[in-house]
Amino acid sequence: MTGTFVNTGAIIAGSLIGVAAGSRIPERFKTILMNALGLSVIFIGLRMAFEAENDLLPVGSLILGAVTGELLRIEDGMTFIGERLKERFSGESSTFVAGFVAASVIYVTGAMMVVGSIKDGTVGDPAVLYIKSILDGVCSVVMASTMGVGVAFSALTVLILQGAVTLLAGQLAFLQEPHILSAINGTGGLMILSIGLNLLGITKIKTGNLLPALVYAVIAAEFF
Numbered sequence: 001m002t003g004t005f006v007n008t009g010a011i012i013a014g015s016l017i018g019v020a021a022g023s024r025i026p027e028r029f030k031t032i033l034m035n036a037l038g039l040s041v042i043f044i045g046l047r048m049a050f051e052a053e054n055d056l057l058p059v060g061s062l063i064l065g066a067v068t069g070e071l072l073r074i075e076d077g078m079t080f081i082g083e084r085l086k087e088r089f090s091g092e093s094s095t096f097v098a099g100f101v102a103a104s105v106i107y108v109t110g111a112m113m114v115v116g117s118i119k120d121g122t123v124g125d126p127a128v129l130y131i132k133s134i135l136d137g138v139c140s141v142v143m144a145s146t147m148g149v150g151v152a153f154s155a156l157t158v159l160i161l162q163g164a165v166t167l168l169a170g171q172l173a174f175l176q177e178p179h180i181l182s183a184i185n186g187t188g189g190l191m192i193l194s195i196g197l198n199l200l201g202i203t204k205i206k207t208g209n210l211l212p213a214l215v216y217a218v219i220a221a222e223f224f
Helices: 002-022 027-049 056-072 074-089 096-108 111-123 127-147 154-167 169-176 178-199 212-223
Strands: none
Touching: 002 096, 002 111, 002 127, 002 154, 027 127, 027 178, 056 074, 056 178, 056 212, 074 096, 096 127, 096 154, 096 178, 111 127, 111 154, 111 169, 111 178, 127 154, 154 169, 169 178, 178 212
């Protein structure tokens, strides 16, 4: 769990730096930073999506995941948690929930999370998660400077989900297979792309409802 603890701390530290910096940034700079962040997230999502070996697998997984997530109302649940956290810690911040949801999805939908957690849990090697911690920490600085302290609370999502994968690493080692990682990256890339579109205000996709797509991607890659 060492890697996950470091990753959680990096997100919190980066977010606090971003919040402190954000209070000193004029609104017009925050707007352009948000635009730059949205474009950067789209770039990352596209790069991940293009890593998929089978184009149909991420598309099919995303469609099934969207239907499942909508039935389960996952994003409503994440929003509810975000609202409760906002009431407790952040008062009337208008971007708290958006920052919490967006950062949570970004930090847990990549192959680096899967591989790093399994290596940490099986052989005690947290090196991959240390690298992820640096990337997430930098991302948190940028996101929190425009979206506020809600980004910091995404560390709870990382602690719970990434920690669970680490603890269950022995049973989840098959997720390191190249064809499965390709499916996770491809599907996760499309999900991250949707976050970028949301950040740019182009549309409003309930990205949280797409999370079951990762499960479908693993199942499809394993059997097809």
